[in-house]
Amino acid sequence: MSKEFNIAIVGATGAVGVEFLRIIQERKLPVKHLILLASARSVGKEFLFQGSTIQVQELTHESFSGVDIALFSAGSSISKEYALSAISAGAVVVDNSSAFRMDNEVPLVVPEINASDILKHRGIIANPNCTTAICVMALYPLHLEFGLKRVFASSYQAVSGTGAKAISELGGQIEAITKGEAIKKEVYPHQIAFNVLPHVDSFLASGYTKEEMKLQNEGRKIMHLPDFQASITCVRVPVYRAHSAAVTAEFEQPVDLDRARAAIERFPGVCLRDDVSQNLYPTPLDVSGTDDCQVGRLRKDCVLENGLSFWVVGDQLLKGAALNAVQIAEKLLQL
Amino acid sequence: MSKEFNIAIVGATGAVGVEFLRIIQERKLPVKHLILLASARSVGKEFLFQGSTIQVQELTHESFSGVDIALFSAGSSISKEYALSAISAGAVVVDNSSAFRMDNEVPLVVPEINASDILKHRGIIANPNCTTAICVMALYPLHLEFGLKRVFASSYQAVSGTGAKAISELGGQIEAITKGEAIKKEVYPHQIAFNVLPHVDSFLASGYTKEEMKLQNEGRKIMHLPDFQASITCVRVPVYRAHSAAVTAEFEQPVDLDRARAAIERFPGVCLRDDVSQNLYPTPLDVSGTDDCQVGRLRKDCVLENGLSFWVVGDQLLKGAALNAVQIAEKLLQL
Numbered sequence: 001m002s003k004e005f006n007i008a009i010v011g012a013t014g015a016v017g018v019e020f021l022r023i024i025q026e027r028k029l030p031v032k033h034l035i036l037l038a039s040a041r042s043v044g045k046e047f048l049f050q051g052s053t054i055q056v057q058e059l060t061h062e063s064f065s066g067v068d069i070a071l072f073s074a075g076s077s078i079s080k081e082y083a084l085s086a087i088s089a090g091a092v093v094v095d096n097s098s099a100f101r102m103d104n105e106v107p108l109v110v111p112e113i114n115a116s117d118i119l120k121h122r123g124i125i126a127n128p129n130c131t132t133a134i135c136v137m138a139l140y141p142l143h144l145e146f147g148l149k150r151v152f153a154s155s156y157q158a159v160s161g162t163g164a165k166a167i168s169e170l171g172g173q174i175e176a177i178t179k180g181e182a183i184k185k186e187v188y189p190h191q192i193a194f195n196v197l198p199h200v201d202s203f204l205a206s207g208y209t210k211e212e213m214k215l216q217n218e219g220r221k222i223m224h225l226p227d228f229q230a231s232i233t234c235v236r237v238p239v240y241r242a243h244s245a246a247v248t249a250e251f252e253q254p255v256d257l258d259r260a261r262a263a264i265e266r267f268p269g270v271c272l273r274d275d276v277s278q279n280l281y282p283t284p285l286d287v288s289g290t291d292d293c294q295v296g297r298l299r300k301d302c303v304l305e306n307g308l309s310f311w312v313v314g315d316q317l318l319k320g321a322a323l324n325a326v327q328i329a330e331k332l333l334q335l
Numbered sequence: 336m337s338k339e340f341n342i343a344i345v346g347a348t349g350a351v352g353v354e355f356l357r358i359i360q361e362r363k364l365p366v367k368h369l370i371l372l373a374s375a376r377s378v379g380k381e382f383l384f385q386g387s388t389i390q391v392q393e394l395t396h397e398s399f400s401g402v403d404i405a406l407f408s409a410g411s412s413i414s415k416e417y418a419l420s421a422i423s424a425g426a427v428v429v430d431n432s433s434a435f436r437m438d439n440e441v442p443l444v445v446p447e448i449n450a451s452d453i454l455k456h457r458g459i460i461a462n463p464n465c466t467t468a469i470c471v472m473a474l475y476p477l478h479l480e481f482g483l484k485r486v487f488a489s490s491y492q493a494v495s496g497t498g499a500k501a502i503s504e505l506g507g508q509i510e511a512i513t514k515g516e517a518i519k520k521e522v523y524p525h526q527i528a529f530n531v532l533p534h535v536d537s538f539l540a541s542g543y544t545k546e547e548m549k550l551q552n553e554g555r556k557i558m559h560l561p562d563f564q565a566s567i568t569c570v571r572v573p574v575y576r577a578h579s580a581a582v583t584a585e586f587e588q589p590v591d592l593d594r595a596r597a598a599i600e601r602f603p604g605v606c607l608r609d610d611v612s613q614n615l616y617p618t619p620l621d622v623s624g625t626d627d628c629q630v631g632r633l634r635k636d637c638v639l640e641n642g643l644s645f646w647v648v649g650d651q652l653l654k655g656a657a658l659n660a661v662q663i664a665e666k667l668l669q670l
Contacts, residue, residue, distance in 0.1 A: 150638050154489030154581040156531045156570065178513060189614040190621075194574050196491045197618055198581065198632050198646040203611040207634025207644075216637070231638040233581035233646060235491065238573055239529050246489040246533065246568035276538040279524040283532060286525075297533050299542025302551070303485050303566040309542075311533040311568060 004032035005333060008067045008091065010082065011074030012036035012056055013045055015164045016096060019322035020071050021047055027326060030333065037063050038074070064089035069329050072096060073321065087123035092332055094125050094325045098210075101126040101218055108221045111327040112269045113140045118331050125328050128222060129214040130320030131155050131234065131243050136222055137293040137319065138312040139249060141267035143223060145259055146306065147252030150229035153215065156237045156244040157200055158284060161316050162187060170238055192238050200234035209234060242284035243316040246297075251306045257298065260308055264295050269319065270312075274298050282313035293319055339367035340668060343402045343426065345417065346409030347371035347391055348380055350499045351431060354657035355406050356382055362661060365668065372398050373409070399424035404664050407431060408656065422458035427667055429460050429660045433545075436461040436553055443556045446662040447604045448475045453666050460663050463557060464549040465655025466490050466569065466578050471557055472628040472654065473647040474584060476602035478558060480594055481641065482587030485564035488550065491572045491579040492535055493619060496651050497522060505573055527573050535569035544569060577619035578651040581632075586641040592633065595643055599630050604654065605647075609633050617648035628654055 007024065011017045017038070024031060034049050037059040045056040057063065059082060064070060070086040072079045073096035083093045083100070100106040107117035108126045110133055118125055128136070139148055159166040166187045173183040173193035183191055190197055201211035216230035232245075264272050273282045274296040281296030293314035301307025314320055342359065346352045352373070359366060369384050372394040380391040392398065394417060399405060405421040407414045408431035418428045418435070435441040442452035443461045445468055453460055463471070474483055494501040501522045508518040508528035518526055525532055536546035551565035567580075599607050608617045609631040616631030628649035636642025649655055 152487035152583050152638065154568075156491070156572070174509060174513070178509070190618050195618050195620040196572055196574060196579055198579070198616050199611075199614065206637065207611065207632065208637060213637075229638040231583055231636050231642070231644060233489075233583075233632065233644060235579075235581065237491070237531055239531060244531055244533070244570075246570065248487050248566055248568075276534075276542065279534065281533050283525050283530050285530040297542065297568065301566050302541065302543060302548075303487065303564040307566070309566060309568060 004030045005068040006033045006035065006066050007031050007329070008035040008037055008064060008070040010037045010059055010070060010072040010078065012047070013038045013042045014073060015160050015167065016073040016317055016321045019317045020073065020326065021049060023322050023326045025050060027330070029326065029330065035063065035067060061085040064091050067091040069094060069332060071325050071329065083124055092121065092123060092125065094127060094328050096127045096321050096325055098129065100124050101128065102221070108218055109328050110136060110222050110324060111331055112137065112267065113222055114224065115331055118328065127321065127325045127328065128218050129211065130161055130316035131157060131211065131245060132214050132218045133320045133324055134243055134293050134312055134314030134316065135215055135245050135247060136219055137270045137314065138247065138264065138295045138310060140223055141263040141270065142249060142251070142260055142308060143225070145263040146255050148223070148225060148228060149250045149252055151247055151249045153230065153232040153245050153247040155232060155234045156239065157234060158239040158241045158243055158316060159192060159236065160241045161243060167240060170240065188236065192236060194238060197236040198233055200236055239284045241288040241315060241317060242313055243320060244284050244311065244313045246311055248301050248304065248307060248309045250304045251308070253306060255300060255306055255308050257300060260298060269293065270295060272296070281311060284313055287313040287315055290315060291318055291323055339365045340403040341368045341370065341401050342366050342664070343370040343372055343399060343405040345372045345394055345405060345407040345413065347382070348373045348377045349408060350495050350502065351408040351652055351656045354652045355408065355661065356384060358657050358661045360385060362665070364661070364665065370398065370402060396420040399426050402426040404429060404667060406660050406664065418459055427456065427458060427460065429462060429663050431462040431656050431660055433464065435459050436463065437556070443553055444663050445471055445557050445659060446666055447472070447602065448557055449559065450666055453663060462656065462660045462663065463553050464546065465496055465651035466492060466546065466580060467549050467553045468655045468659055469578055469628050469647055469649030469651065470550055470580050470582060471554055472605045472649065473582065473599065473630045473645060475558055476598040476605065477584060477586070477595055477643060478560070480598040481590050483558070483560060483563060484585045484587055486582055486584045488565065488567040488580050488582040490567060490569045491574065492569060493574040493576045493578055493651060494527060494571065495576045496578060502575060505575065523571065527571060529573060532571040533568055535571055574619045576623040576650060576652065577648055578655060579619050579646065579648045581646055583636050583639065583642060583644045585639045586643070588641060590635060590641055590643050592635060595633060604628065605630060607631070616646060619648055622648040622650055625650060626653055626658055
């Protein structure tokens with residue numbers, strides 16, 4: 001690869017897409033040309049990038065000529081349809097969808113945890129599920145210290161995890177309720193304003209959702225822990241941005257709170273916000289827009305012998321999506 | 336006791352107090368006189384009861400003359416200060432605060448589970464913590480079937496659990512944000528609108544909150560299970576009414592989904608709302624104002640050998656507070 005690179009963003013107008021644009025500028029990626037791709041109805045929309053205006057182009061199989069890295073965030077079906085065209089044109093795909101994550105040929109990467117897996121790529125590198133990425137940022141440093149066995153967790157997931165339309169739906173419902181008007185439900189099957197829904201992604205025959213199985217399945221692959229077990233209930237909450245999770249984790253070895261705190265503090269990309277005497281713990285509102293995941297409410301679990309319980313929050317559009325993908329792109333550019 | 340009874344409500348103007356009033360009428364308790372008691376600043380407020388207007392009186396140590404049953408819901412310190420005066424005057428106290436719940440002399444009762452404990456009372460019967468009451472309504476029928484050992488849980492608690500001021504705080508914050516004005520924080524240490532706070536009740540040295548330890552401590556006492564273990568993270572969410580919990584429960588015996596469903600369906604006070612193919616699961620918005628707790632998302636746990644995971648929602652002002660207390664009062668009136 002040359003010293004400046006052509007980067008394409010697929011899904012440029014989505015909630016994650018606009019974060020790609022911002023983060024690429026913020027982190028000063030060596031970009032020669034930035035190509036913004038989306039569906040036909042977004043063609044012509046303009047975004048400012050490094051002082052120039054870039055128009056959104058329609059995504060086609062011919063969009064990837066000369067592209068070095070294509071950042072995909074437009075859903076699984078788009079990734080499945082266009083990733084091969086990007087690879088054929090010589091690009092490396094960093095895919096934010098779930099399309100290829102569990103493919104044995106595709107590395108699934110959180111750079112702080114398994115950056116070296118990038119070396120094994122054959123054209124596609126997958127970006128993990130947002131809740132999974134945020135949880136493993138807390139779990140992995142604890143694993144290094146105590147040996148992770150299994151977790152029981154519950155999530156509190158923001159509407160922006162669903163996308164830009166869901167942000168509008170929450171805002172629209174709040175406005176309608178304030179005015180005493182009927183609410184509109186187009187994205188979620190039930191009202192999300194002033195409500196919580198134990199329903200993220202579609203249901204499997206087991207009664208779990210696809211989203212819920214990602215923590216175990218993707219967690220095993222990212223952390224290189226084939227026996228890792230995770231049971232989670234994923235819940236949508238009326239929060240605009242940043243996902244939270246309450247996690248109880250069981251370890252091989254006895255846990256020590258001071259060592260646990262130190263392990264989290266020295267791990268890159270995650271920080272402690274944990275002084276309950278000062279009411280200090282992470283909240284999604286505080287974490288929104290910040291790169292690092294935050295861990296609080298760290299305590300020895302009262303049920304499990306070698307257990308720790310904690311609360312972890314991360315901006316799912318950043319570490320859970322765009323930031324992690326751009327970090328993968330940065331590693332690729334260094335190869 | 337005579338055929339008609341004098342009932343006093345302590346904390347008559349609070350979020351739970353107004354539910355007491357409504358439920359006593361709805362369930363047609365044989366009330367001769369209803370005495371509404373609150374602090375001095377609420378004196379003179381009027382409520383309609385069975386077609387007559389009742390004025391709120393100031394709570395004093397002399398308020399309980401002739402009272403048969405005193406329903407307390409004005410916080411622990413009020414209960415501690417005035418319960419003895421009520422008992423001395425000949426009343427039986429049904430106390431919604433945490434003041435006496437773990438007192439060995441005081442029965443802690445969910446009538447569907449341990450009504451016979453009422454017989455042991457010495458003047459006070461305690462009403463359980465709201466989240467605990469809702470969780471045990473799902474756990475106890477499953478315990479009867481499979482033998483309950485321990486649970487891992489997370490709660491999604493509505494602001495009305497904190498009281499009437501917290502309802503105003505959420506509404507006021509939403510209004511301020513809509514208008515682009517600064518929000519006010521008086522009840523919660525952080526913004527609750529569009530946010531979630533892993534903080535319900537005060538923190539203990541262990542890192543758990545008092546609220547979080549209630550599920551284990553009160554659960555043991557209500558279910559007569561001295562070895563029951565529970566690890567929960569209690570979280571406040573921007574929902575007006577009804578508490579939800581995601582629960583993973585481990586049992587002595589192998590679990591069977593059909594038997595689990597049947598056990599919940601035949602238990603009084605709790606019902607199944609569980610057909611994910613139709614997006615049917617309980618939500619706090621749907622459960623608000625309804626007496627029965629609802630269970631959904633029932634599934635064999637993917638981590639625990641004899642485990643079930645589920646989602647339970649209950650109106651914490653009803654089964655979690657006023658309804659349960661009135662049910663206890665009904666049992667007392669039948670003695």
